[in-house]
Amino acid sequence: MTDMNYTMIPLFVALPLTVSFLIMLLGNRVRWISDILCTLCTFVLCLLSFYAIGVVNGHAPLIYKVGGWFPPVGICLVLDSLSCFMLVIVNSITLIVTIYSINYMERYTAKNKFYALFLLMLAGMNGVIVTGDMFNLFVFLEIGSIASYGLVAFGTEEEELEASFKYMIMGSIAGLFILLGIGLLYSYTSTLNMADMAQVVSEKSGSKLIGFVSVLFLVGFGLKGALFPFHWWLPDAHPSAPAPISAMLSGLLIKALGVYALIRVFFSVLDATSLLPVLMVLGTMSMVIGVFLAVGQWDFKRLLAYHSISQVGYIMLGIGLGTPLGIMGGLFHLFNHSMFKSLLFLNSGAVDYATGTRNLKELGGLRERMPISASTSMVASMSIAGLPPFNGFWSKLIIIIACVNAGRPVYAAWAVLASIMTLASFMKVQKYVFFGELKEKFKAIREVPFAMQFSMVLLALICFLGGLLLVPAVSGDFLQSAVDVITNGKEYAKIVFQSLR
Amino acid sequence: MRSLIAVILLAVIGLGLALCLSDMPFGANHIATAEKAGRHYLEKAPQETGSANVVTAVVVTYRGFDTLGEVTVLFIAAIGLGMVLYRRKKQEGKPPQPASFVLQTGCCFLFPLILILGVYIFLHGHLTPGGGFQGGVIVASGFLLAYIGCADMKIRHRWFEATESLAGSAFVIAGMAGLAAGGSFLMNFMPKGNFNTLFSAGIIPIIYIAIGLKVGAELTGLIANLLERAE
Numbered sequence: 099m100t101d102m103n104y105t106m107i108p109l110f111v112a113l114p115l116t117v118s119f120l121i122m123l124l125g126n127r128v129r130w131i132s133d134i135l136c137t138l139c140t141f142v143l144c145l146l147s148f149y150a151i152g153v154v155n156g157h158a159p160l161i162y163k164v165g166g167w168f169p170p171v172g173i174c175l176v177l178d179s180l181s182c183f184m185l186v187i188v189n190s191i192t193l194i195v196t197i198y199s200i201n202y203m204e205r206y207t208a209k210n211k212f213y214a215l216f217l218l219m220l221a222g223m224n225g226v227i228v229t230g231d232m233f234n235l236f237v238f239l240e241i242g243s244i245a246s247y248g249l250v251a252f253g254t255e256e257e258e259l260e261a262s263f264k265y266m267i268m269g270s271i272a273g274l275f276i277l278l279g280i281g282l283l284y285s286y287t288s289t290l291n292m293a294d295m296a297q298v299v300s301e302k303s304g305s306k307l308i309g310f311v312s313v314l315f316l317v318g319f320g321l322k323g324a325l326f327p328f329h330w331w332l333p334d335a336h337p338s339a340p341a342p343i344s345a346m347l348s349g350l351l352i353k354a355l356g357v358y359a360l361i362r363v364f365f366s367v368l369d370a371t372s373l374l375p376v377l378m379v380l381g382t383m384s385m386v387i388g389v390f391l392a393v394g395q396w397d398f399k400r401l402l403a404y405h406s407i408s409q410v411g412y413i414m415l416g417i418g419l420g421t422p423l424g425i426m427g428g429l430f431h432l433f434n435h436s437m438f439k440s441l442l443f444l445n446s447g448a449v450d451y452a453t454g455t456r457n458l459k460e461l462g463g464l465r466e467r468m469p470i471s472a473s474t475s476m477v478a479s480m481s482i483a484g485l486p487p488f489n490g491f492w493s494k495l496i497i498i499i500a501c502v503n504a505g506r507p508v509y510a511a512w513a514v515l516a517s518i519m520t521l522a523s524f525m526k527v528q529k530y531v532f533f534g535e536l537k538e539k540f541k542a543i544r545e546v547p548f549a550m551q552f553s554m555v556l557l558a559l560i561c562f563l564g565g566l567l568l569v570p571a572v573s574g575d576f577l578q579s580a581v582d583v584i585t586n587g588k589e590y591a592k593i594v595f596q597s598l599r
Numbered sequence: 600m601r602s603l604i605a606v607i608l609l610a611v612i613g614l615g616l617a618l619c620l621s622d623m624p625f626g627a628n629h630i631a632t633a634e635k636a637g638r639h640y641l642e643k644a645p646q647e648t649g650s651a652n653v654v655t656a657v658v659v660t661y662r663g664f665d666t667l668g669e670v671t672v673l674f675i676a677a678i679g680l681g682m683v684l685y686r687r688k689k690q691e692g693k694p695p696q697p698a699s700f701v702l703q704t705g706c707c708f709l710f711p712l713i714l715i716l717g718v719y720i721f722l723h724g725h726l727t728p729g730g731g732f733q734g735g736v737i738v739a740s741g742f743l744l745a746y747i748g749c750a751d752m753k754i755r756h757r758w759f760e761a762t763e764s765l766a767g768s769a770f771v772i773a774g775m776a777g778l779a780a781g782g783s784f785l786m787n788f789m790p791k792g793n794f795n796t797l798f799s800a801g802i803i804p805i806i807y808i809a810i811g812l813k814v815g816a817e818l819t820g821l822i823a824n825l826l827e828r829a830e
Contacts, residue, residue, distance in 0.1 A: 116768060123761060221671070307619035
């Protein structure tokens with residue numbers, strides 16, 4: 099292992115930070131510079147995240163000591179297979195969304211501010227994923243959240259400001275719960291390092307504090323991840339943002355800040371496996387309630403936002419089962435949902451871009467005029483509804499099999515029901531938007547520009563081929579080693595301290 | 600009904616807090632005495648970082664990565680507010696009344712002094728209480744006074760925005776320089792100098808100058824965005 103491999107870790111945070119400062123400095127002076135800088139930055143990060151797979155998987159995790167201080171004293175960054183898995187998802191979708199934004203954001207003023215906030219949100223997500231320190235996790239969680247409040251309000255219309263305000267209040271409450279939890283844990287363990295904390299917690303067992311702190315984290319990260327019953331801010335916040343941001347929020351932010359952080363804290367630090375049944379119940383409820391609320395929606399993006407609640411429910415159900423197969427299904431669904439939900443939001447953006455409306459009742463027959471958007475959205479709809487051979491089918495299948503194997507057929511039945519409802523709701527989308535008769539006023543619309551088509555086709559390809567991730571011959575142990583990190587959560591402290599040097 | 604639910608929830612949280620805090624001895628300073636980071640900071644910080652102010656040593660070196668994050672949070676807040684208020688600025692309101700003569704004169708007299716105090720505080724962050732954030736806030740409070748005193752005051756936004764971005768980049772570049780010097784990100788690679796003098800503690804003063812300028816410029820920009828009237 100060379101030093102280069104270690105140096106890469108802080109770059110995931112430092113690079114987007116620097117570039118966003120540069121964009122604010124140069125963006126107004128040189129034309130195109132913000133597009134070029136942002137695309138380059140996300141491209142480099144995407145390459146780095148793929149490179150990281152090769153370095154980390156099958157080896158010990160890389161520990162980076164920021165400032166050269168040894169962990170309990172300083173902050174350390176931990177790059178293990180689970181972080182790697184998340185980094186690949188986050189950075190590759192960010193790259194695709196950036197390409198899409200080049201054309202889409204032409205409609206808005208202040209593109210520089212958009213790019214700056216966009217990159218800061220990315221820095222926040224990457225920071226949450228690579229950090230090995232509890233308080234550092236909170237700092238990056240807030241960076242990601244605060245940048246997203248700004249991006250939700252980007253249109254600065256009344257509706258968007260209201261959505262952003264509501265989102266900000268809920269986000270801050272979530273932040274307070276998490277901060278209170280971290281504060282209590284700090285006073286209990288006298289350390290902020292996750293590995294050190296895990297060690298102290300396992301040594302001093304049998305305290306009421308750990309249970310209480312776990313509940314605080316469940317509420318805090320549940321709010322960030324829009325888990326039932328903390329879900330109701332999401333259908334306002336996510337559709338209000340510009341389409342590329344909706345894709346980032348639903349596809350990535352709720353997963354990096356909510357699901358990933360919850361998994362990391364519950365499995366690696368607190369070893370709170372006794373709370374897993376709660377996670378399972380809440381997951382199932384958000385799965386079912388989200389989809390029931392989604393079916394009745396007539397706003398394209400709002401409908402998608404309700405589906406995000408439902409799909410996060412699937413992920414939580416899988417993780418909450420606690421069996422290796424269930425966790426694998428959960429993580430795989432996390433990957434798949436990022437891909438198809440980003441694609442669906444980009445599709446809705448394309449429809450909005452071409453026609454200027456998101457109301458399903460006003461649309462129809464766009465298939466003739468927008469063949470690329472129509473066919474990619476068809477792929478995404480079939481993925482989210484869980485039709486073979488698309489990626490959503492495989493992950494839902496694994497979750498359902500895992501439920502049955504764990505002796506919980508009732509949960510499996512709920513998962514099947516939610517899947518059928520999802521199919522119904524996306525048949526509605528396809529019927530009202532892309533099939534049927536083309537309205538007179540949309541006779542002259544054109545397909546969206548090339549960059550937008552390109553990113554949608556790329557995501558559709560991933561949705562089509564995503565199932566191959568299950569075949570070890572194709573993906574190596576990309577998914578499996580991430581699952582191993584979670585199932586070996588108890589060993590986290592030991593593994594980290596062994597890999598320190 | 601709603602308030603009943605709120606009261607019940609509060610009671611549950613309060614009970615939980617009371618139960619889990621009952622395990623801990625009241626008032627005991629166990630963080631500083633535990634064989635963990637706290638004691639290390641108190642005992643080793645002056646030798647390891649060269650900073651006479653232990654708080655600064657923790658904020659800038661041991662947990663410098665958090666500080667980078669906190670500076671970024673302020674940066675995001677400034678961009679976000681500028682973006683949200685972009686339209687508001689064009690609206691007309693009733694013109695503000697000019698300040699009294701006493702306030703105007705006092706403001707001209709105090710403004711440079713407040714700026715000097717702010718700069719002093721962030722320059723001496725590694726020696727005396729205070730630091731980049733505090734110094735920056737004092738600088739911004741000088742501008743706030745100027746805004747209150749002189750109703751038609753305008754700042755050059757481009758300069759302040761450039762200072763913000765440059766100072767932010769300087770922080771990250773100071774961190775990267777640690778990498779280039781063969782260490783790690785945000786490493787204190789510069790000579791530590793004579794303890795308790797102005798030129799000591801390696802990169803701490805440099806980072807605190809960057810933070811001070813950045814925080815000062817950002818908060819001034821925020822104040823300007825909120826107080827300035829449309830053309």
